[in-house]
Amino acid sequence: MIQFEQVNKIYPGGRMALENVSFGLAPGEMAFLTGHSGAGKSTLLKLITAIERPTTGKVTIHGQDIAKMKRGDVPYLRRNIGIIFQDHNLLMDRSVYDNLALPLVIEGFKSSEISKRVEGALDMVGLGDKAAYAPIQLSGGEQQRVGIARAVINRPPLLLADEPTGNLDPKLSMDILRLFETLNASGTTVLIATHDLGLIARMRYRTLTLRQGRMVSEEVAL
Ligand SMILES: Nc1ncnc2c1ncn2[C@@H]1O[C@H](COP(=O)(O)OP(=O)(O)OP(=O)(O)O)[C@@H](O)[C@H]1O
Numbered sequence: 001m002i003q004f005e006q007v008n009k010i011y012p013g014g015r016m017a018l019e020n021v022s023f024g025l026a027p028g029e030m031a032f033l034t035g036h037s038g039a040g041k042s043t044l045l046k047l048i049t050a051i052e053r054p055t056t057g058k059v060t061i062h063g064q065d066i067a068k069m070k071r072g073d074v075p076y077l078r079r080n081i082g083i084i085f086q087d088h089n090l091l092m093d094r095s096v097y098d099n100l101a102l103p104l105v106i107e108g109f110k111s112s113e114i115s116k117r118v119e120g121a122l123d124m125v126g127l128g129d130k131a132a133y134a135p136i137q138l139s140g141g142e143q144q145r146v147g148i149a150r151a152v153i154n155r156p157p158l159l160l161a162d163e164p165t166g167n168l169d170p171k172l173s174m175d176i177l178r179l180f181e182t183l184n185a186s187g188t189t190v191l192i193a194t195h196d197l198g199l200i201a202r203m204r205y206r207t208l209t210l211r212q213g214r215m216v217s218e219e220v221a222l
Helices: 041-048 071-079 096-106 111-124 140-152 170-185 197-201
Strands: 002-010 016-025 030-035 056-061 081-084 158-162 189-193 206-211 214-220
Touching: 002 041, 016 041, 016 056, 016 206, 016 214, 030 041, 030 170, 030 197, 041 056, 041 158, 041 189, 071 081, 081 140, 096 111, 096 140, 111 140, 140 158, 140 170, 158 170, 170 189, 170 197
Parallel strands: 030 189, 030 206, 081 158, 158 189
Antiparallel strands: 002 016, 002 056, 206 214
16 A cells, blocks of 8 residues: 655755655554654655655555656545644634535535535544534534544545644544544554654554654554
8 A cells, every 4th residue: 555665855955854764554554653753754644645755765655656656646646545634624614514525526426425425424423413513613622533534535545644633632532543443444544643652552553663764663562
């Protein structure tokens, strides 16, 4: 699903954000990506979504070499990746329903299919009764769950999360992780970038650790 082979990423200005990074994530896996601030986690996620390209080395996503991808192919790649951000980027002046429906409207789904999927996604995150609310009327944890529902509404095979529990208390963070486990159990490949070592310690998943741009360890938490 994801393959990095000896990847270096040097930003303009000379900053080496990733150095000789190699790892693979198989279809159906769930893993954490961790490391100090500035270790290169976001850069690694940006390479997976082709926001950035490797300086040297090879990044392959769904069998496609990112460096060889034409600009026009990038939207097709992204359609297969659900992305969850810490600040979830919801449209605050639209209802929860509209936030979820928008990606499907853009893809040209019929409105009956859209409402079916929106209802299904909201039920999955436990917000079936909040469709008509504006995100501003929801708590931080609920907003984060709307962000997750939006990311999976296209049923992408790959889900990336960048600090998805950053603003949440431990109980809500655990709820969000349980949600990722449910998605993973239904076949979605999941990669979660986080600083939250306490959370990682409580889960038995493979953990990829970056330190100053290098992949220093790959271990399964016990
Ligand atoms: N667009 C950019 N141009 C130049 N340097 C950058 C750019 N983006 C990131 N960097 C640098 O690359 C390094 C890795 O940054 P990155 O954002 O990947 O780290 P991170 O592990 O996600 O950090 P954090 O946890 O603080 O978000 C940092 O030194 C950062 O300053």
